[in-house]
Amino acid sequence: MQKNVQEFGTKFESVCAVLEKYECNPHMLVPILQEIQAAYSYLPKDVMNYVANALGVTPGSVFGVATFYSHFTLEPKGKYVIRVCDGTACHVRKSTEIIKTFQAELGLDEKTHTTEDNLFTLEEVACIGACGLAPVITINEDVYGAMTKEKTVELVKKYKEEEAANA
């Protein structure tokens, strides 16, 4: 709660600052969106409309750019972002099984990527360049290699327990 007071309005102020920094130049749309996503952890639709207004472009074109790049997300992400690599090496080493296990453990499916408590977000990525560790996943900045079904279950348990201990 205390944190909220500190953060009061600062996120949107950072949007204003980004727009000023790039002088509302419509050619800088991608870097502007990147910095906004860094502040909010996602791109809220109202902020995108505000950006369109400020840059003098149509809201539809901002939406088009935001949905084109997989880097951008339009939904808030969880505290822990799990990225499961489904590149060729990981795929042949059964990354699909890992994904399914995460979904089962976290109560997610192909359409729901973030848990209701906003703790976990599950993403599939094409290749994270660590094929020697296949199948490989990352949770935020931490890398976990040679994943198995059992290790996946363990890992989810570990994160949930840590979270419970901190709360």
Add this chain to the structure above:
Amino acid sequence: MNTNLNSNNVTKTSNLKTITVDSIPVTLGDESNLLEVIRKAGIELPTFCYHSDLSVYGACRMCMVEIEDRHPGIFPACSTKAEPGMVIRTNTKTIRDMRKMIIELMLASSDHSCTTCPKSGACKLQDIATQLGVKDVRFKQMVAQDEKDLSSPCIARDPAKCILCGDCVRVCDEIQSVGSLDFAYRGADARVVTCGNKGIGEVECVGCGQCVKVCPVGALTIKTNLTDVWNEVHNKDKIVVATVAPAVRVAIGECFGEEAGINNIGKIVSALRIMGFDRVFDLNFAADLTTVEEGNEFIQRYTEQKNLPQFTSCCPAWVKFAEEYYPNLLNNLSTVRSPMSLFGSVCKEQLSKELGVSRDKIVIVMVGPCTAKKFEANRPEFAVDGNPDIDHVITTEELARMIKEHGIEFEKLGFSALDMPLSFATGGAIIFGSTGGVCESVLRYAAKELEPGPSREFKQFRGKSGTKIGEIEIGGNTLRLAVVSGLANARALIDRVQNGEESFDLIEVMACPGGCVNGAGQPTPQCDEDNSKRAKGLYDNDRMLPFHSSGENPVVKKLYDEDFDEHKIHELLHTKYGNRRLIKEDDFVLSTPTAETKLNLTICFGRSCFTKGAQALYGNLMKYIRDNGLEANTEFKARFCATKCGKGPVLLVNDQLIEHCTLEKAVEAIGVVLPQ
């Protein structure tokens, strides 16, 4: 052109500006690309995404051709420059196979339930599949389960039928400068959507329907309400009135194989009577009334030099556009209702008096060339106690559909006469259907009022050019006028006016290029000349009529002499406009309080307020709140347009609206809510 030449006589290195298309030699003219040269040679290459008025996109790959001695060998003709000496093959095995496969892939990845599709019979995908002899589809049907979008009264979207040609995206951006449709997502998930995937009726779309016009398939169609209209016609308790706009009569014949430009008003009246309409009136009568009111308004504004330039306001798509993008110009729009809405109010009043029935027993169906009129008919301004002045709007195409549904053979129809007196019209009304028509009509009226003599014509404002500017002399005054069609042209002109680069006394704006004759509700023109032929049909009609200035209309004169007083004129003939937000969106929470809410701040972040410094105001307010430790008790929200555009920046402090808000004004209001 040397089309008679034997192809053997043409050498590849000929110095003549000639290219060879499937052995046909073609002399190069001013064609901007290879596709146009090939079509000039008489080869009709199929295309989905090529429109001469739009930028070249090169996405559909149907116009691929082989160019001899060039690698990789096949090129899209639409985006390849024609160069002398080229030898082109348009129909090799490779190309044929490829074209067929593309069609098969399109059929496999989109919904093609042709029999129930409103576009059936006018669908390019259907035509090209037949033309190329596609007999079966080798690929598995994979149709995205996108729901239909019926949120707009004008346009219906069926995304499952979209083939991603992008025609709608370009026409909305390039011709209309609205840009309500755009590509989103990527690869197999790519879609044409509105901002945030909302309904097209919830975003900035002005309803002009030009996207419907270019859509080659059934993904964008006119939102039809024919079932409602038939139900009204079949309802014995209702008096059902039809009124027909000028542009309809010169285009409907095309739906039945006739040439463009033939005036079919007599047949239209016959058909409507056979279908069961009780009265049929000519909307031209109302156009005369609009001209008289708008002419008087113009003379008054010019005399007082107030609210100039005057903008015409007959076009509902332009009116919505102005409400969204030019809030500061709303006082410059003519306050006179469009002929349609004016007809509704006058007809319901006159007819209910004449027949001794209440207003809600009368149902008026307007037949017009326009999809945006469906939106206008729904505007709350044009209703009395919830009863709309115009009950239904159908387009030329929809009328043709009704005629076909009834089984009436249009070709065999005889002529019938319109009902009087609300059909009597002058030539000043019939020309409303073409770009420049409203402007010329107002000028004819003003000239007649200010200098006695024969009716004058103002031909410099005719023709299909998108922007026409001219000066004329009336009663010793030199007037400077502009006529624009296509909202991108309007935006460019208005921006010049607002920058002080140009000034005008009167500006006519029509959203559809070429005016109402090219409305989205008209049949799709078979060639570029069709719209000119339609316009010619209207000007020919003008010449045949006894009066050319709307002021000479005896029925209009009688109404002013006997029925209209000041109050009636205001109530029946005028309206007002308001600011309009681009996108329907809830307020956006910038920060939430952590304790009891004592202060609610809502700042307008609309386009107009943004330019007037809303962002800086927000920054200063945040600083003030922090400096005074009010964070815990303040809820701060943003609204994308509080529709007070002329008075920005706008801030709401609890429920109090502060116009032209400054930090000082805001602090004062906060002090009242939270005394220190």
